[in-house]
Amino acid sequence: MGVFLLRRAASSLSVLAMSVVLVFLSIRILPGDPVLAKLGAATEVTPEALVALREEAGLNRPLLVQLFSWIGDAFRGDLGVSYFSQFPVTQLVSERIPVTLEVTFFIIFIAVILALILAPLSTLKPGSIVDRVIGYSTSIGLSVPGFVIGIVLILIFSLTLQWLPSRGFIPISENLVENLKLMILPAVTGGLTATPYLVRYLRASMLEVKQSPFVRTAEGKGLSNVRVLFRHILPNSLVPTLTMLGLIVGYTLSGVVVIEYMYGLPGIGSLAIESAFKRDYAVIQGVALTIISFFILTTFVFDILCGIVDPRLRLAKGQKSEV
Amino acid sequence: MKFKWRYSFSGFLILLILGICLAAPILAPYDPNAIAVADAFSGPTAKNWMGADDLGRDSFSRILYGGRITILIAMAATLIALLIGTTWGLIAGVRRGWVDEFLMRTADATMAIPQILFALVCVSAVGASIISLPIVVGILLSPTTARMARSAVVTELSSDYVTAAIASGTKRSKLILSEVMPNIAPQLLVQLSINAAAAVMLEATLSFIGLGIQPPNASWGTLMLQGYAKIWNTYWFVFFPALAVTITILAFNAYGERIRVTMDSRRSSV
Numbered sequence: 001m002g003v004f005l006l007r008r009a010a011s012s013l014s015v016l017a018m019s020v021v022l023v024f025l026s027i028r029i030l031p032g033d034p035v036l037a038k039l040g041a042a043t044e045v046t047p048e049a050l051v052a053l054r055e056e057a058g059l060n061r062p063l064l065v066q067l068f069s070w071i072g073d074a075f076r077g078d079l080g081v082s083y084f085s086q087f088p089v090t091q092l093v094s095e096r097i098p099v100t101l102e103v104t105f106f107i108i109f110i111a112v113i114l115a116l117i118l119a120p121l122s123t124l125k126p127g128s129i130v131d132r133v134i135g136y137s138t139s140i141g142l143s144v145p146g147f148v149i150g151i152v153l154i155l156i157f158s159l160t161l162q163w164l165p166s167r168g169f170i171p172i173s174e175n176l177v178e179n180l181k182l183m184i185l186p187a188v189t190g191g192l193t194a195t196p197y198l199v200r201y202l203r204a205s206m207l208e209v210k211q212s213p214f215v216r217t218a219e220g221k222g223l224s225n226v227r228v229l230f231r232h233i234l235p236n237s238l239v240p241t242l243t244m245l246g247l248i249v250g251y252t253l254s255g256v257v258v259i260e261y262m263y264g265l266p267g268i269g270s271l272a273i274e275s276a277f278k279r280d281y282a283v284i285q286g287v288a289l290t291i292i293s294f295f296i297l298t299t300f301v302f303d304i305l306c307g308i309v310d311p312r313l314r315l316a317k318g319q320k321s322e323v
Numbered sequence: 324m325k326f327k328w329r330y331s332f333s334g335f336l337i338l339l340i341l342g343i344c345l346a347a348p349i350l351a352p353y354d355p356n357a358i359a360v361a362d363a364f365s366g367p368t369a370k371n372w373m374g375a376d377d378l379g380r381d382s383f384s385r386i387l388y389g390g391r392i393t394i395l396i397a398m399a400a401t402l403i404a405l406l407i408g409t410t411w412g413l414i415a416g417v418r419r420g421w422v423d424e425f426l427m428r429t430a431d432a433t434m435a436i437p438q439i440l441f442a443l444v445c446v447s448a449v450g451a452s453i454i455s456l457p458i459v460v461g462i463l464l465s466p467t468t469a470r471m472a473r474s475a476v477v478t479e480l481s482s483d484y485v486t487a488a489i490a491s492g493t494k495r496s497k498l499i500l501s502e503v504m505p506n507i508a509p510q511l512l513v514q515l516s517i518n519a520a521a522a523v524m525l526e527a528t529l530s531f532i533g534l535g536i537q538p539p540n541a542s543w544g545t546l547m548l549q550g551y552a553k554i555w556n557t558y559w560f561v562f563f564p565a566l567a568v569t570i571t572i573l574a575f576n577a578y579g580e581r582i583r584v585t586m587d588s589r590r591s592s593v
Contacts, residue, residue, distance in 0.1 A: 018432030027444055139580070143573040145524050147531050148565045151551060155558050250435075257439045261532050262551070272440055273532055276447035284447070288440050295435055 004307050012300040016293065020074075023288045024067050027281050070285075079286035084278055089286035093268055097290070099169065100256055100267035103186050107252050107259075110191030112245070115198035120229050122199075123206040134199065141196035146255055150189040150262050157185065167264040186263045190256060194248050201244040205237040212236075239310045246302025250295035333577035340571055344390040351384035356539055367559060374559035376549060382560065385546060386567055392542040393568070396457050397522035403461025404518050408468025409511065415469065416476030417499060427473065430466040438463050439528060446534045456535060460525045464518045471514045475507040509586050516579030520572045527568045543568045 061069075073080065079089035122134040158166035164185055170178045209215065210233055218228045257269030264270075268287050275283035343350060358380060367374050373382040415426040445459040479485065480503065488498050523543075529535035530544025531551070538545065543564045550561025 014428060015431050015435055018428060019435045022429075022432055023436060023441075023444075026441070027448070139577070140573060143520065143576045144569050145527055145572070147528065147547070147551075148569055151547070151554070151561055151565055154554065155562075159554065159558065251437075253437070255437075255439070257437070257443075258528055258532060272443055273534070276443040276534060279447050281444070281448075284440070284444050288436065288444070291437050291440060292435055295437070 001307070005304065008300060008303050008307075012296050016296045019292050019296075020071065020289060021067065023285060023292070024070060025063075027285055028063060028066070074289060079289065080282040082275075082283050083280045089283050092271060092283060093286050093290050096266055096268045096271050099265055100253070100260065100269060102172075103183065103190065103256055103259065103265060103267060104249070104252050106183055106187035107190030107194060107256070108245075108249055110187055111194035111198055111248065111252075114191065114195045115202050115241075116234075118195070118199045119202035119206060120234060122203055123210065123233070124225065124229060126207065134203075138196040138199050141192065142200075144193075146189060146193040147258050147262050149192050150185070150259065153185050153189055169265050182263075182265075186259050186265060189263075190252060190259050193255060194252055197248055198241065198244065202237060202241045205240045206233050209233050209237045239306055242302055242306050242309070246299040249298045249302075253291050253294050253298075331578065331581055333574045333581055336570070336574040337578055340390070340574065341394065343387065344394050347384075347387035347391055351381075351387045353381040353384045355384045355388040355541075356380060373563045374557065376553070376560050382546075382563055385541060386543070386563055389541045389543045389546050389564065390567060390571075392453065392536055392540065393523060393526055393544070393571075396453065396460065396526045396536075396542065397519050399457035400460035400464065400522040400526070401515055401518045403457060404464035404468050404522075405511065405515060407461065408465040408514075409472045411465060411469035412472025412474075413476055413499070416473040416480065417495075423473075427470070430469050433466040438525065442525065442529055443534060446529060451529070451535050451537060453536070456526060456529070460522050460529075463525065464521055468514050468518060471510065472507070475510045476503060479503050479506050509582060513579045513583045513586070516575050516582065520575035520579070523568060523572050523575065 070080070077090055079093070081088050082092060085092075118134050118138075122131040125131060154166045157164045165182055166185060168182055170182060172179045206229075215228060215232055218232045219225075223231075256267065257272060259265070260267040260269035261273050268290060272284055272287040275281075275287070373386065375381055376385070411426060411430070415423040441463060442459050445462075446455065449455045449459075484502065485498065488502060489495075493502075526535060526542060527544035527547065530542050531548050533548060536542040536545045538549075541549070546564035547561055547568070550558075550564060553560050
């Protein structure tokens, strides 16, 4: 277990390090002078002032030095300051992250519940009408952009039925009921986007497990189909799906950007979009670092979970990476 | 089992969409940017059969012209992703060793960066245009393409005919280009189709959050953004571009799926 943990941690860290370098470099390589962006439309900037500002921001140092000092600062929880508001990026991100985490939690919750209903339902009788309907809906679900699902939901539940609000945010601390009401549409939008991936994966692994001898034994004992499905097949197909769930949590964290924007939720996704409009690279960089770290952390945690649940994976994974 | 191109509905749908977009100047009843205030927020009528937007511009004409931009960007992005991704995967798959390790780790790292976020950074830096969007989207799609190309090449290189070719002294470059490449072409085609769907989706998403094609030009995503802002006035405005995007993505995904299924059944029947 120790070796497995170390190996996974090392590979996660190396991916993290590389993507951090990629984010940093791509922001530096791209045209668009952050200093000019900071000055914005302010005219009559003397070249001397520009040089001074660059010096102040440390932009005239060699790229590698900048990279390492940025990473070093990031470890100490300092992601620099916004070019515009001059607020520390760490503060901006940490103010907004609870909203993002709340939406993400509800999205995953809805997706998991739906998948746990739909996948067993379609494996109960492969090839049946129910199975085919679920199959077609997941195929369509994979092709519909999240915001289109959102538009449809708003049209139905906000415009026509007028049941739910379509925009805005009220913190939990102020009003729990209103907060949850505003969370429903974003969560369902994201949930419906993530569900097809989970259903597909879970269905495939359930069908695979269905072929195992122990399932035949259980059936031979005379257990009912439903009991075999829920007591024997489902628990055994959850492990591979756990890995997939880790990935989906990660993707949801980034997909939530659009959902936050469309429903006017003040999370880190809308922070990123606002900063993109203003070319506030320090903030985008900070948001990117946060989301990437969360992504890698969740996949890491879920991999470890799989290793704990199913010891065979520890061995298989380790052997695979040595070959 | 022979693959019947003629009966592939999704393939037909893709051709139809391409054809309609190409023929937009002939098919569009109005100039997409012609303002007719009297028709503003009109629902579907005989005159504007997909309705009209807040300035009375004909939605149908705007969707036809918007499709040209969306499809053009998607096609260019797909080609870029194919070029970068295939080269990337090919080098990794052929060279193996530390080159492989490095290239694939880079692919992992690139995939860990959320696509939308990376696109945000690029687009805010270089601005969104018909040139920059395909490049950004193409780069975003290349790591997955690279992984696919690599695994296809690795599988292909382990087959008997490759050993035979090496034994008979065929040059490696010739072997790769004239033997291996044609054999992994179907897999590339599947990836091409999936990439096209993903490119349409990414472009639409970027334009929808206002960082894509800028007005007065409009892709489907831009149209949806404009329609979404006016969703309380008329839902026709946002409905039809959304429908167009969804159908296009579905067609590309279904086509990719179709080829994959055909490929798999062929392989298993051999």
